[in-house]
Amino acid sequence: MAFELPPLPYAYDALEPYIDTQTMQLHHDKHHAAYVNNLNAALQNSAELASLSVEDVVRRLSEVPESARTAVRNNGGGHVNHSMFWQIMKPNGGGEPTGELASAIQQTFGSFDTFKAQFNDAGVKRFGSGWTWLVIDQSGKLAVMSTANQDSPLMDGLYPVMGNDVWDHAYYLKYQNRRPDYLNAWWNVVNWDEVARRYSQGRTGS
Numbered sequence: 001m002a003f004e005l006p007p008l009p010y011a012y013d014a015l016e017p018y019i020d021t022q023t024m025q026l027h028h029d030k031h032h033a034a035y036v037n038n039l040n041a042a043l044q045n046s047a048e049l050a051s052l053s054v055e056d057v058v059r060r061l062s063e064v065p066e067s068a069r070t071a072v073r074n075n076g077g078g079h080v081n082h083s084m085f086w087q088i089m090k091p092n093g094g095g096e097p098t099g100e101l102a103s104a105i106q107q108t109f110g111s112f113d114t115f116k117a118q119f120n121d122a123g124v125k126r127f128g129s130g131w132t133w134l135v136i137d138q139s140g141k142l143a144v145m146s147t148a149n150q151d152s153p154l155m156d157g158l159y160p161v162m163g164n165d166v167w168d169h170a171y172y173l174k175y176q177n178r179r180p181d182y183l184n185a186w187w188n189v190v191n192w193d194e195v196a197r198r199y200s201q202g203r204t205g206s
């Protein structure tokens, strides 16, 4: 069973005005689709790895034959990161988290606003292409970090609770070089129910 491009869970224009329609079309139908196709090509001679979830593939990069490892890292990372990304956004999103996630953010960062500032700052400072993340670290605590290219926190044994894509392809048509403006606007489309679900899943290891 080959990896498949998951459908976008809302219309291309659903995240307007924060993320424009054309960016969503290209980002999902071209960029994410290319990661899926390239991942399938890279694993075409690795049937056992190709039968795993994409999360497990990127957790087990060291088992990928060396000749395919860079392609799997880039494209498996691209597939798992974008599959999360579409789900943690929604139209009429935004606001603030509630429940255990809100408490954990408060406890770790002092306030929701401090967390947001650290998350945005990690995104602004990521040189070139990459992602900014809220992760559960190996001691079970929340942390903000960023990764280069399509690297996933899963590759380092960390659990990605939420992440924002700071590749130019995520924002350049609307925001051009103004990455900080994109990072600020993005909070208006966050799907906190899905982020909370991921936090719970990451803590229980399921």
Ligand SMILES: [Fe+2]
Pocket (backbone or CB within 6 Å): 027, 031, 082, 165, 167, 169, 170
């Ligand atoms: Fe992307």
